[in-house]
Amino acid sequence: MKEAGINPDVVTYNSLIAGASKHCLLSQCLDLFEEMLQKGIRPDLWSYNSLMHCFFKSGEPAEANRVFQDIIMSNTDPSTTTFNIMINGHCKYGYTENALMLFRNLQRHRFTPQIDTYNILINGLCKAGRLGAARRILKELGQSGHVPNAITYTTVMKCCFRSRKFKQGLEIFAEMKEKGYTFDAFAYCTVMGALIKRGRIDEASEFMENMVRDGIELDMVSYNTLINMYCKKGNLEAAYNLLDEIEKGGFECDKYTHTILIDGLCKASNVDRAERHLRYMNVMGFDSNLVAFNCLLDGLCKAGQVDYAMKVFKSMELKDSFTYSSLVHNLCKARRFHSASKLLLSCLRSGVKILRSAQRAVLLGLSSSGYSREASKLRSKIRLAKLLQY
DNA sequence: CTAGGGTTAG
Structure with a gap:
């Protein structure tokens, strides 16, 4: 554009900022913003919304909040998207009270929440484990005159599966069908994922067939679900064949794909190959391999290589509660109670x-x-730690 | 040109 002598305008910059935001490129986002200002192009609400979103995505909620305050203080009126981004961001970082407060403030003013806002809030509350609050908002949604859409259903269904209300989750799926909602890959993958987790592979298989019969094109998440299905069946051969097919089809495997395979290899007692695959994943430079590491750690322990697992554990730069819980369990299984105790402490x-x-x-x-x-x-000591938490 | 539902591990 520059070479052709076409001057970029605010939409040009907003498009670029949106793209950078989508890929979590915060510094590029900020550079573009700066460049825009230098060129004398005034950022509009879209620019600010995208910037806020980028801050949230990049783990900078305080900065996102600052942009929000700037919008409120300036002469531009925030849009529903502004509030949606804020509500979602608040929930993501554990500030569910703030999200709820913002939502209540909207209701008190001229913004009547749209179905999208309800969905975002319900999802955020569910993921934060605040099921009671989520249920209340869902009830309010019913009374608001809005009709729940497929996103609402998928959100609530996922929430049931997460909180181990498996039967209730399946009932929601049935209700969705009954009411004539069209199923997309999101709804299908939610149900299949839950079925696979509970070992009900054949049923999951049937859903996959239904999905294909419905004419839904498989995307990367659907493929990952299918690969997981093959792995859980112990059919690694099929999983790898599918991998080739996916790549031939022009898709790019993501960290889920590789993590699923690494876990599959471990569960098929092929820990060596799992370790090689993880190394390959590292060479490829995926943004997060924590889950893959956790899978390998568990696989090594189950294969009796506890010492080596401890070595890998020490080399990990990122660890979470999965890492520790599974290692403590495995140390106990190996009757190494003192090491387990040390780790627990x-x-x-x-x-x-x-x-x-x-x-x-x-x-x-x-x-x-x-x-x-x-x-x-x-x-x-466990009791004491519990007391200190509050 | 912006937000929101799905896939992985103990």
């Missing part, structure tokens, strides 16, 4: 949440192998 000190079942395994292991004094010491 480090979690208590750093505030990393760890499964209660893993904690119980350590306590039980210590006391049953003649270390009841250590067990009771650990028990009181």
Whole structure:
């Protein structure tokens, strides 16, 4: 455009900023913004909305909030999208109270929330584990005169599966069908994912067939679900064949694809190949391989290579509660109760949440192998940590 | 040109 002598305008810059935001390129977002100002092009609400979104996506909620304040203080009126981005961002970073407050403020003013806003809030509350609040908003949605759409249904269904209300989730799916909602890949993948997790592979298979019969084109998430299905069946050959097909079709495998395969290889007792695959993943430079590492760690332990697993564990730069819970469990299984206890203590000190079942395994292991004094010491430390949390 | 639902691990 520059070479052709066409001057970029605000829409040009907004498009670029949106693109950068989509790929989490915060510094490019800011550069574009700066460039725009230097050229004397005034950013509009779209620019600010995108910038806010980019800050949220890049883990800078405080900065996003600052942009929001700027919008409010300036002469530009925020749009519903502005509020939607804020509500979503607040929930994502655990500020569900702020999200709810913003929502209530909207209701008090001239913005009647649209179905999209309800969906965003319900989803945010569900993911933050605030099911009661989510249920209340869902009820309000019903009373508001808006009709829940496919997104609402998928959101609530996913929420049921997450909170282990499996039957209720399937009922929502049935209700969706009954009411004549068209199923898309989102709804199908939600249900298939839940079925696969519970080992009901054949049923998941049937859903996949239905999906194809419905004429829904498979996207990368659907392919990942299918690969996961093959892996859970133990058919790694089929999974790898599909991988080739996907790439021939012009799709690009993502971190989910590779993580699913790594877990599949571990579960098929092929830990060596899993480790090679993880190394390949690292060479490819995926933004996050934490889940893949967690899978490998578990696989190594289950294959009896606990020492090596500990070495890998120490080399990891990123760890989460999955890492610790699974390692503590596996150490107990290997009857290494003192190592498990040490690891559990480090979690208590750093505030990393760890499964209660893993904690119980350590306590039980210590006391049953003649270390009841250590067990009771650990028990009181667990209690203390719990008290300090609040 | 902006937001929102789906796929992975203990």
